[in-house]
Each structure stands twice: as C-alpha cells, then as structure tokens.
Amino acid sequence: MxxxxxxxxxxxxxxxxxxxxxxxxxxxxxxxxxxxxxxxxxxxxxxxxxxxxxxxxxxxxxxxxVNGMMTDRKIVKEKDLAQENSELYVAALEGKIAETGNPFVVKKWDFDYQGKKLKIRTENGEFFNARVVVEGKKENDGKIDAIYYHTRSSVDQREITEKKRPIRIQLSKDTLMLGQPERVELKFSQFENVFTINQFTGTGWFQHESNFYEGQGILYLQIPKKLDLNAQSELDLQYVNN
Missing domain, CATH: 1.10.287 (Helix Hairpins)
Incomplete structure (x- = not known):
C-alpha cells in the first residue's frame, strides 16, 4: 500500500x-x-x-x-445490485419472497385487525418510495403481517447498505399509515490526485463525480383472505400472482 x-x-x-x-x-x-x-x-x-x-x-x-475512507468499504458492482432488484421484485410478485429475500429483510411488523376494509395512506399524502406488494392469505386469521425488504445500496461502488433506515408503519383504526425512513446524513473521505499529479494527467480540479445507487425497497403485506384494501393513488400497490 x-x-x-x-x-x-x-x-x-x-x-x-x-x-x-x-x-x-x-x-x-x-x-x-x-x-x-x-x-x-x-x-x-x-x-x-x-x-x-x-x-x-x-x-x-x-x-x-484520513478516517472514514471509502476504500474501507466493500466493493460492489452495479450490475449485481440491479440483478438483486429484479430477482427480489419477481420473487415478491410470485409469492416466493420468503424463500429468497431473507438477506434483505430490514424490519417486520404484525397487527391484529378484525375489520373488513382497510385504508392504506402515506403521511401527508406524499410519495412513498417503495413498492407495496400484497398477498392474500388463504384464511381470515385477523392478522396483518408486514415485512420491509431493501436491496443493497452503494456510493461509487462502495456498499453503504447498513446506513439505510426502515420505513415507518402505524395502524390507526381502519387506516394503515406509511411513513418514509428517517433521513441519514452520510460523510465520506476519499483521496484524489493532488495538483502535482493532475498537472501531468490533465485532470481538472472539480471533475470528480459520485455515483449513488439507492437499491429497491419492497413492503410485503400479507392480509386476511376477505380484507378489502383502499389505497391512495400515490402508492405503487401490486398483488401477488396467484
């Protein structure tokens, strides 16, 4: 080194x-x-x-x-991250996400609910940056199971997945309220060639660009068989292919 x-x-x-x-x-x-x-x-x-x-x-x-160097983090390829996104989404739509999605589980919830209709809303009606996939159970067990999955994230091909925060979910009467994750401030250090080297390579002072890969979030809901959902238009709500 x-x-x-x-x-x-x-x-x-x-x-x-x-x-x-x-x-x-x-x-x-x-x-x-x-x-x-x-x-x-x-x-x-x-x-x-x-x-x-x-x-x-x-x-x-x-x-x-310098502490906190990006070189201390695992190198990941964006094509591998994109493949993870695709495979996880397909598994969710096929109802097989429990078989392959364990490495991407961020948080789990379960709610007791005896109603026949359920509204799904986001806080302040804002856009929800995650897909919502719904699977209807074969029985009416009076429970709503929710699992939030998120694939890996990176900055300049360095993994930062552990910095992600889970979404927020709250059941209030007949409404399931979804909230965005808490914001996280990330600070990284990275060596760049100084002027003594740039003068020979022709690289300018401000030519560095960072590449951020966010990954994909999926909220997987398992609901009682006869529960009727009413979701706002801002939600990307999809159902498992039975």
Missing part, C-alpha cells in the same frame, strides 16, 4: 531530474559562460524545492491517515 502511494511521487521526481539534466546540458553546450553558473544554480534550487515539497506532502499523508 505504501509503495503504491509512493509511486506517483517517484515518477514525478524522475521526470524532474530528467528535465533538469537536459536544461543543464543545453546550458553547457550553448551561450556565454558569464552568468551561466548563477542560472544553473537557480534551476537546482527550484527543482530541489519542488521535490522537497512533494516529499513533505507524502510524509504528512502517511503520518496522518
């Missing part, structure tokens, strides 16, 4: 030495000798100062590592 960090510095030092060599050689082959020694001395001082700055920056970097 230390060798990998040192390589860019070594390359720059070698380039600087090559440039200095050719500059001095050109000075020896042309021009008047008067004042040539002073100019050569200035070149050495400038090059030496530049190399010293690079070495000092490298030593400070090694002595004071």
């Amino acid at each position: 230390m060798v990998a960090n040192l390589m860019p510095i070594i390359i720059i030092i070698i380039i600087g030495m090559i440039i200095a060599f050719f500059v001095v050689k050109m000075m020896n082959g042309s021009g008047k000798r008067k004042g040539r020694y002073n100019f050569r001395k200035r070149v050495y001082w400038i090059l030496g100062g530049y190399i010293t700055v690079l070495l000092v920056c490298f030593i400070i970097d090694i002595a004071h590592p």
Whole structure:
C-alpha cells in the first residue's frame, strides 16, 4: 500500500531530474559562460524545492491517515445490485419472497385487525418510495403481517447498505399509515490526485463525480383472505400472482 502511494511521487521526481539534466546540458553546450553558473544554480534550487515539497506532502499523508475512507468499504458492482432488484421484485410478485429475500429483510411488523376494509395512506399524502406488494392469505386469521425488504445500496461502488433506515408503519383504526425512513446524513473521505499529479494527467480540479445507487425497497403485506384494501393513488400497490 505504501509503495503504491509512493509511486506517483517517484515518477514525478524522475521526470524532474530528467528535465533538469537536459536544461543543464543545453546550458553547457550553448551561450556565454558569464552568468551561466548563477542560472544553473537557480534551476537546482527550484527543482530541489519542488521535490522537497512533494516529499513533505507524502510524509504528512502517511503520518496522518484520513478516517472514514471509502476504500474501507466493500466493493460492489452495479450490475449485481440491479440483478438483486429484479430477482427480489419477481420473487415478491410470485409469492416466493420468503424463500429468497431473507438477506434483505430490514424490519417486520404484525397487527391484529378484525375489520373488513382497510385504508392504506402515506403521511401527508406524499410519495412513498417503495413498492407495496400484497398477498392474500388463504384464511381470515385477523392478522396483518408486514415485512420491509431493501436491496443493497452503494456510493461509487462502495456498499453503504447498513446506513439505510426502515420505513415507518402505524395502524390507526381502519387506516394503515406509511411513513418514509428517517433521513441519514452520510460523510465520506476519499483521496484524489493532488495538483502535482493532475498537472501531468490533465485532470481538472472539480471533475470528480459520485455515483449513488439507492437499491429497491419492497413492503410485503400479507392480509386476511376477505380484507378489502383502499389505497391512495400515490402508492405503487401490486398483488401477488396467484
């Protein structure tokens, strides 16, 4: 790891030495000798100062590592995450999510309910960022079972799944109220090439872009056989294919 960090510095030092060599050689082959020694001395001082700055920056970097680095997190491929989304959704529609979805379970609820009709609403009528899949039971057991699944999430192909929060569910009389997860503030540190390297690669100061993959949330509801649901239009409500 230390060798990998040192390589860019070594390359720059070698380039600087090559440039200095050719500059001095050109000075020896042309021009008047008067004042040539002073100019050569200035070149050495400038090059030496530049190399010293690079070495000092490298030593400070090694002595004071940054905490919370993205490199500490597991690398994931977006195509694998997309496949998880698709497979989990298909399993939910086929009523087989309990067989394959255990790794993605975030939270479970169960409610006693004896009514014949149930309203499903979101807090303040806002958009609910999860699919709602409903499976009708074969019996009227007077219970509503709810399980929230969520596939993996990533930032710049680094997994952050454990930072996700579950949705909120509350049963009040004849209404099942759904709420968005609590907001989470994430702060990450990431090394970028400094100007000493960017000047050779041509990379600009503000060209870094982060890629966020949210994953998919599914609320799976199992309801009594004869329970009639009334959901608001903002909900993406779908039923298991029987």
